Amino acid sequence: MNKKIINQIIQGDSLEVMKEIPDNSVDITFADPPFNLKKRYNDYKDNKEFNEYLNWCKKWIYEMVRITKPTGSIFVHNIPKWLTYYSNFLNEIAYFKHWIAWDAPTAPMGKSLQPSHYGILYYAKDLKKNKFYEIRYPHKRCRKCNYLLKDYGGKKANLHPFGPLISDVWTDIHRIKHNKYRDEHPCQLPIHLLERIILMSTDENDIVLDPFVGTGTTVIAAKRLGRKYIGIDIDEKYVKITKNKLSKEAPNSKIGDVWVSFYLDEVVTIRDRDWEKLAPYFSIPENIKEVDFKKIKLNKHKKLFKHEKNEVLPLFNIKLADL
Numbered sequence: 001m002n003k004k005i006i007n008q009i010i011q012g013d014s015l016e017v018m019k020e021i022p023d024n025s026v027d028i029t030f031a032d033p034p035f036n037l038k039k040r041y042n043d044y045k046d047n048k049e050f051n052e053y054l055n056w057c058k059k060w061i062y063e064m065v066r067i068t069k070p071t072g073s074i075f076v077h078n079i080p081k082w083l084t085y086y087s088n089f090l091n092e093i094a095y096f097k098h099w100i101a102w103d104a105p106t107a108p109m110g111k112s113l114q115p116s117h118y119g120i121l122y123y124a125k126d127l128k129k130n131k132f133y134e135i136r137y138p139h140k141r142c143r144k145c146n147y148l149l150k151d152y153g154g155k156k157a158n159l160h161p162f163g164p165l166i167s168d169v170w171t172d173i174h175r176i177k178h179n180k181y182r183d184e185h186p187c188q189l190p191i192h193l194l195e196r197i198i199l200m201s202t203d204e205n206d207i208v209l210d211p212f213v214g215t216g217t218t219v220i221a222a223k224r225l226g227r228k229y230i231g232i233d234i235d236e237k238y239v240k241i242t243k244n245k246l247s248k249e250a251p252n253s254k255i256g257d258v259w260v261s262f263y264l265d266e267v268v269t270i271r272d273r274d275w276e277k278l279a280p281y282f283s284i285p286e287n288i289k290e291v292d293f294k295k296i297k298l299n300k301h302k303k304l305f306k307h308e309k310n311e312v313l314p315l316f317n318i319k320l321a322d323l
């Protein structure tokens with residue numbers, strides 16, 4: 001791997017840039033491509049002809065699989081319509097693990113059911129070697145009464161204090177609703193969505209590559225979690241925004257020495273195997289059945305490192321010609 005492109009954002013056509021990256025050299029690839037829905041990007045025209053769009057998608061999907069390591073995973077986010085075609089491409093060269101349904105309202109499509117989820121295709125380069133960690137998210141509770149929404153009946157003594165293992169339906173992460181939280185970009189993803197994917201499929205220092213990085217969600221998540229990253233976008237303006245945001249981030253999404261994902265002040269994703277190390281940082285009722293109506297709390301004084309700003313790292317201007 002060309003060391004020059006590690007921890008960099010490259011302005012260029014992702015197909016061309018990925019061609020410069022060796023086979024089996026990055027740990028995971030995540031793509032959130034333009035959806036061909038005539039979205040108003042700064043520069044990119046989101047209105048390819050049907051076959052032209054799909055032929056183009058097939059090419060970058062093949063590149064993503066080629067550069068991913070045998071231990072690695074390939075993730076592609078889109079609306080279900082396009083994912084049905086992507087699956088056909090991916091089934092030829094990688095192994096299906098999951099179709100993650102991310103419960104989030106999407107644009108109405110006219111005479112149809114109201115689309116209410118995006119899909120994230122999750123493929124392994126090699127099923128036997130694939131790196132995967134089980135993850136947990138906080139119990140869902142009634143906002144008014146604080147009781148768990150799920151009825152555990154007689155099984156409350158087996159409750160996990162933090163929350164359940166996550167399924168392939170993700171209902172607890174919301175799209176960015178308020179303009180004050182978003183950049184000048186029509187379809188920015190929430191950072192904790194990417195943090196969940198990264199915690200589930202990589203280790204510290206692994207390389208995460210996003211060929212359509214937009215205003216930087218994936219690379220910021222990777223940096224906060226102590227992973228290396230490579231981001232590519234064709235649009236100079238988005239590259240600039242990403243670099244600026246990255247310069248204010250640090251690898252500090254941690255409790256003690258354990259990487260976790262936060263949203264606001266809540267821990268929203270942990271790895272199952274880290275729970276023993278994390279538990280001392282939480283106030284947990286002695287009688288575990290009380291978790292049914294008592295939320296466990298992160299002890300304030302022990303909350304370490306979370307997203308403190310850090311030193312500004314140099315970011316070089318890299319274009320395709322420099323590779």
Ligand SMILES: C[S@@+](CC[C@H](N)C(=O)[O-])C[C@H]1O[C@@H](n2cnc3c(N)ncnc32)[C@H](O)[C@@H]1O
Binds near residue numbers: 032041044212235238
């Ligand atoms: C759906 S957006 C990605 C948003 C990103 N996930 C985020 O959270 O900010 C798709 C991005 O692909 C970029 N793009 C379009 N065509 C491209 C190409 N051929 N190579 C690289 N980037 C491209 C667009 O500029 C746009 O920023």
